[in-house]
Amino acid sequence: MRTGRSGSVPLLTPATAWFGLFFALPIAAMVVVSFWMVTDYKLVPTFTLANYTKLAQPLYLSIIVRTFAIATIVTILAALIGYPVAYYLARRLKRMRVFVLTLIVLPLWTSYLVRSFAWMLVLGTSGALNWFLQGIGVTDEPVRWFLYSEFAVIVALVHIYLPFFILPVFAVLDKLDHRLLEASSDLGAGPWTTFWTVTLPLSRPGISTGCLLVFIPAAGSYVSPELLGGPSVLMIGSVIAQQFGLVFEYAFGSALALTLMLGILVVALGLLRIGRVQGLK
Amino acid sequence: MTIVTGKIEPMGTMAAEHGLIEIDRVRKSFGAHAAIDDVSLALGEGHFVTLLGPSGCGKTTLLRMIGGLETPDSGSIRIAGTPVASFSPIDRPTRMVFQSYALFPHMTVEKNVAYGLQRRRMPDAEIKTKVAAQLEVVGLSEKAKSYPSELSGGQQQRVALARALVTKPRVLLLDEPLAALDLKLRQRMQAELKSLQRSAAITFVYVTHDQHEALGLSDRVVVMEKGRVAQRGTPAEIYHRPANRYVAEFVGDISVLDGTVRGTADGGARIETAAGLFMASGPAVRPGDKVHAIIRPESVRVASGDDGTGANRLRATVGSATFRGADMLVEFRGPADIRIQTSIASTAPEAAAITPGHTVTLELPATALWIIPADRNANASESSL
Numbered sequence: 001m002r003t004g005r006s007g008s009v010p011l012l013t014p015a016t017a018w019f020g021l022f023f024a025l026p027i028a029a030m031v032v033v034s035f036w037m038v039t040d041y042k043l044v045p046t047f048t049l050a051n052y053t054k055l056a057q058p059l060y061l062s063i064i065v066r067t068f069a070i071a072t073i074v075t076i077l078a079a080l081i082g083y084p085v086a087y088y089l090a091r092r093l094k095r096m097r098v099f100v101l102t103l104i105v106l107p108l109w110t111s112y113l114v115r116s117f118a119w120m121l122v123l124g125t126s127g128a129l130n131w132f133l134q135g136i137g138v139t140d141e142p143v144r145w146f147l148y149s150e151f152a153v154i155v156a157l158v159h160i161y162l163p164f165f166i167l168p169v170f171a172v173l174d175k176l177d178h179r180l181l182e183a184s185s186d187l188g189a190g191p192w193t194t195f196w197t198v199t200l201p202l203s204r205p206g207i208s209t210g211c212l213l214v215f216i217p218a219a220g221s222y223v224s225p226e227l228l229g230g231p232s233v234l235m236i237g238s239v240i241a242q243q244f245g246l247v248f249e250y251a252f253g254s255a256l257a258l259t260l261m262l263g264i265l266v267v268a269l270g271l272l273r274i275g276r277v278q279g280l281k
Numbered sequence: 282m283t284i285v286t287g288k289i290e291p292m293g294t295m296a297a298e299h300g301l302i303e304i305d306r307v308r309k310s311f312g313a314h315a316a317i318d319d320v321s322l323a324l325g326e327g328h329f330v331t332l333l334g335p336s337g338c339g340k341t342t343l344l345r346m347i348g349g350l351e352t353p354d355s356g357s358i359r360i361a362g363t364p365v366a367s368f369s370p371i372d373r374p375t376r377m378v379f380q381s382y383a384l385f386p387h388m389t390v391e392k393n394v395a396y397g398l399q400r401r402r403m404p405d406a407e408i409k410t411k412v413a414a415q416l417e418v419v420g421l422s423e424k425a426k427s428y429p430s431e432l433s434g435g436q437q438q439r440v441a442l443a444r445a446l447v448t449k450p451r452v453l454l455l456d457e458p459l460a461a462l463d464l465k466l467r468q469r470m471q472a473e474l475k476s477l478q479r480s481a482a483i484t485f486v487y488v489t490h491d492q493h494e495a496l497g498l499s500d501r502v503v504v505m506e507k508g509r510v511a512q513r514g515t516p517a518e519i520y521h522r523p524a525n526r527y528v529a530e531f532v533g534d535i536s537v538l539d540g541t542v543r544g545t546a547d548g549g550a551r552i553e554t555a556a557g558l559f560m561a562s563g564p565a566v567r568p569g570d571k572v573h574a575i576i577r578p579e580s581v582r583v584a585s586g587d588d589g590t591g592a593n594r595l596r597a598t599v600g601s602a603t604f605r606g607a608d609m610l611v612e613f614r615g616p617a618d619i620r621i622q623t624s625i626a627s628t629a630p631e632a633a634a635i636t637p638g639h640t641v642t643l644e645l646p647a648t649a650l651w652i653i654p655a656d657r658n659a660n661a662s663e664s665s666l
Contacts, residue, residue: 182350183383187448188371188400197396201387277387279428 027261034254041248051255060239060256067236068263070150071219074157075165078214079207081158082165086206087199089166090173101170104163112160116227119156123147123228148230156224161217165210172206173199201277208275212268219264236260301326301484302347302452307356309342316342317353318508324501326451329478329485331495333531334505340488341456343505347486348377348454360452371401376450380457382441384429390416390440391425397448415447418477435466442477452484459494471498492532496520504528520577522563525653529575534610536581536621538574538645539655542566550652555617556595559645563652571655578610580649581623583631584642593647597621598640611635613643621645 034051037044054060089100107115122128125142133139145151176199184194222237229235236256243253300323309317316339324330332340345351346358349365358365360374368374376397384393391412398408416422419439429437438458445453458474459467475498478485489495495502496516503513504527511531512524523529526537540554549562552574561574584594597613600620609632613621621643625632634641 177381177383179379179381179383180385183377183379183385184396185370186348186350186373186375186377187397187444188373189396190370193400198385279387279389279430281430 030254030258033251034258036251038249038251043250048251051252054252055255055259063234063236063239064259064263066150066233067219067260068267070153070157070225070235071215071221074154074161074218075211075215077154077158078162078165079211082162082210083169083203083207086166086169086173090170090176104166107160108163113223115160116156116224119152119159119224119228120147123152123155147228148232150229150233152228153221153225153233153235156228157218157221160224161214164213164217168209168213169203169206172203176202202280204277205275205280208271212271215267215271216264219267220260300324301361302486303357303359303362304343304347305357305359307343307346307353307358309339309346309351309354315508317346319356320508320510321356322503322510322513324484324486326484327482328500329475329487329498330501330503331487331489331499332503332505333489333492333495334511335490335531337507338505339508340490340505344377344454344456344486344488347452348375349373350377374451375454376445376448376452378441378445378453378455378458380460382429382437384437384440384444386429389426389428390421390432393429393440394444394447397444401448411447415443418446419443434462435470438462438470442474446477446481446483450483452486453478455485455487457488457490459489467494474498496532502532504531521649522651523575523653526573526575529651529653534578534622535575536578536619538576538619538650540572540574542568542570542572544568549647552652554619556615556619559593559650560647561650561652562648566652566654573653573655574645574650575653576621576645576650578622578624580646581621582644582646583623583625583634584644593645593650594642595619595621595645596640597643599635599637601637602635609635613641615643 033043035047035049037046037048037050055064085104089097089104093100120127123146124130125144125147127147129146130139130142133143134141180198180202181194184198185191189197220237221235222241225233225235226238236259240253240256240260243249243256302322302324304320304322304324307317307320308315318339320339320343332343334340342351346353347360347365349368352366360368365373365375385396388396394412394415395408398411403411413422413425416425419442421436421439421443424432424436424440429440432440438461441458455474459470462470471494474485474487487495487498496519499516501513502516502519504511504519506527512519512528514522519528520532523532529535538552538554538556538559540552540559542550543553543558544551545566545568546560549560550566550572552559552561552572554574559574563572563574566572595615597615597619600612600614602612603610604627605624606627608624608626611623611625613623615621623643625635631641
C-alpha cells in the first residue's frame with residue numbers, strides 16, 4: 001500500500017495543481033481581501049475587522065437570514081414535491097419512464113434566465129395566473145403579491161432546481177432492491193410501515209444529495225431574486241454582485257461571499273451527515 | 282437402498298396425505314410464458330419438501346405464490362384450509378428466506394431479527410429475549426450489533442433464517458438459500474438446516490436446482506418441468522422409481538436400454554432389447570409397449586466369470602474410465618452400441634481389471650432395472666431398438 005500511495009503522487013499532481021490554482025488560491029485571496037480596506041475604489045492592504053462588523057448591521061443580517069430562510073424553504077418544498085415524483089418514477093412507472101425522465105430534465109436545457117422570465121409572465125398582474133383566477137371568478141382584481149415577492153422567488157427557485165432533487169433520489173430508489181420490500185411485507189409490515197422503516201431510510205443518501213444540490217444554488221441565487229423578488233426581496237447573491245460590480249467594495253463583498261460559503265458549508269456538512277446510513281457500504 | 286417389489290405406484294403416496302398446503306389447479310403466466318401450468322399438490326405438515334427443477338421450471342414462482350408474494354392467475358392455494366390471499370400480512374403462516382437473503386442493510390443483525398416481532402407489537406422486553414434466544418440458536422450472539430455488510434455469506438444466511446424463524450411461522454419457504462455459498466459451507470449449512478427443521482418442527486418448502494441437496498435434505502421431493510409437476514415422492518422413490526426419463530436423468534446418471542415388453546410378471550416385465558431379454562421392475566405395462574429400462578451406475582454389477590448368457594447379463598467392453606476418488610465411473614459398450622455406466626469402488630478387486638478395451642460380463646439386477654414409458658417425442662429409430 002505504501003509504495004502504491006507514494007507512486008500515485010505524480011499522478012495526482014495535475015489535479016492538485018488545478019485545485020490549488022483555481023480553488024484554493026482564489027479563496028485564500030478572498031479571505032485576505034476580506035480583512036482589507038477599500039479607499040477611493042482601491043484595495044488597501046490594512047488589516048481591519050470592519051467588513052465583518054458591518055455584516056452585523058440589521059440590514060445585512062436580515063438579508064443573510066432571508067437568504068438562508070428562502071433556500072431552506074425552497075429545499076424543503078423541492079423535497080416534498082420531488083420525493084413522490086422520484087418514487088413514482090422509480091417504483092411505479094414502467095413504460096413511460098424514459099419519456100417522463102426526459103420531461104423532467106428538459107427544462108435544464110433552457111437558460112436559467114429564460115425560466116425566470118417565464119415566471120414573470122405567469123405571476124405578473126396581467127400574467128397567466130391572474131388571468132386564470134379572474135377568469136374563474138376567484139378574484140376581481142389582479143393579485144399583486146404574486147410577483148416581486150418572496151413567493152415569486154420561492155416558486156421560481158423550486159421550479160428551477162426541482163430536477164436536481166428528483167434525479168439523485170430517483171437513482172437511489174431505482175437501485176433499491178425490491179426484495180427488501182418483499183421481505184418487509186413477508187415479515188408482516190404494511191406498505192406504510194415498509195415505506196417508513198425500509199424505503200425512506202435507504203433513500204436518505206439520495207435525499208441528502210438532492211437537498212445539497214438544491215440548497216447550494218438556491219442560497220447563492222442571483223438572477224431569480226433580481227427578476228422576481230423586486231427591490232424588497234434582496235438575497236446575498238445580489239448584494240455580493242452589487243459590491244463587486246456597482247460600488248467596488250471588494251473587501252466587503254469578499255466578507256459577504258465568505259459568510260455565504262461558510263453558511264452553506266455548515267448546512268452541507270449537516271446534510272451529508274443525514275445522508276450517511278450506517279451499514280451501507 | 283432396497284427396491285420394493287410388488288405393486289408399485291410411481292407417483293408415490295403423497296396425494297393421499299393430508300395437506301397443510303393445498304395447491305389446487307394453479308396457473309400463473311408472465312406475459313405469454315406459462316410459469317406454472319395447472320399444478321395441484323398437497324404438502325404435508327412437518328415435512329421438508331423440496332421443489333426441484335432446472336431454472337425456469339416454475340419452482341420459485343410456485344414458492345412465491347405459497348408465500349403470497351405472487352397471485353395465481355387461476356386455481357387456489359390454501360394453507361391449513363385458508364386461502365393464502367385472505368391472510369393479513371401478520372397472520373400469514375409462511376415466512377420467506379430469499380436467495381439473496383434480503384437483509385435490511387441499514388439495520389443491525391439484532392434489528393433485522395426483531396423486525397417481524399416489532400410488526401406484531403410485542404413488548405420490547407419480550408422482543409429482546411426472543412431475538413437473543415434466536416441468535417443463540419443460529420450461533421450469532423456476538424454479531425448482534427453488526428451490520429449485514431460486515432458479515433460473511435454464511436453468517437448473513439443465518440441472520441435471514443433467524444429473522445424468519447423468530448416469528449414462529451408454520452411454513453418456512455426457502456428460495457435456493459445456499460446457492461451463494463461455497464461447497465464446504467453449503468454442506469455444513471445443509472446439515473444445520475435439516476436439524477433446524479427437525480428441532481423447530483416447521484414445514485420447510487425448499488427450492489433448489491441441485492439434486493444432491495434435494496435428495497439429501499428432503500422428506501418429499503417435487504420434481505418440476507416446464508411449469509408442471511413431473512413427479513413427487515420420497516427421495517428414494519424419485520431416485521429409484523422415476524416416473525419418466527426427465528426425472529430419471531435430472532436426479533442422477535442413468536444407462537438406458539430401449540426395448541419392447543414381451544411378457545409381464547408380478548411387479549415387473551420381460552423386455553426384449555438389442556442386448557437380449559431382460560427382466561425389469563416397474564409400473565404395470567402391457568406386452569408390445571415400447572419402454573426404456575434404466576439403471577443407475579451403482580446398481581450395475583461386474584459379474585465374475587466370462588458367461589454373458591445368464592439372466593440379465595451382457596458382455597460389454599470398457600470404453601472409458603474416470604477416476605473420481607472413492608469410485609471410478611466406467612462407461613461400457615455392449616452389443617448394438619448400448620452404453621452402460623457403472624461405478625466401481627476404487628478399492629474393489631475388479632477395479633484392477635478395468636482397462637480400456639477389456640471385455641467383462643455385466644449384470645443388471647432385475648430389481649434395479651426400472652421401466653419407464655418410452656419418450657413420447659423420441660424418433661422412430663431410437664424407440665425401435
